[in-house]
Amino acid sequence: MGFMWGTRFWLRLIREIIGSVIDVSKRCLNGEIDPYIHVIDTVLEKPVPQIMLANSITYTPGTVTIDIDVEGKKLYVGTIFPRGRGDIIPLEPHVEGWLGR
Template sequence: MFLTRLGYGIVYFLDLIYEILKATFDVAVNGIMKQNIDPVVVEIETVLERPVSQTILANSISLTPGTLSVDLDSENNIIKVAAISPRSKEDIIPFEPYIKKMLE
């Protein structure tokens, strides 16, 4: 059990680094060079139940360039996210399944 959770933690960390690098490139190209900025605030419903899992997800979103967690409603499992351009839920929180398997 512990080794499985540790494995998901490692995969989460590697995926987070990959998403940060991918978002950095995207912000550099679309945000700075093309000036293709259309800021939006979206509400994302999460499947995570524990407040610590939701907090890690919100912090991971804020670490990724181009997105910022604005509000976390733990009771309703909703995170408000500000993004520099419209994106799908899967693009904003691709690491949610790893956090779920790691902590819940």
């Protein structure tokens, strides 16, 4: 079961990176940059899944994980424009399925 979730995670991450490269390129060329810091609650309880999710956010262009509150289950994420929670951490279910909560 973990292997399938791991495969799904990596395939989805590649898709998110490619989509973000295109989106960030368009926003930079059009001058549509409005930096914003989000506080994101996560269902992940253990440090390793939280760090994996934080790294996947940072790998995606236009977002960077600034800090992780492991006990409070919060991620502090900087983006180049305001976004919804689902747009920032679409990989959370894949990380949960792969590494557990």
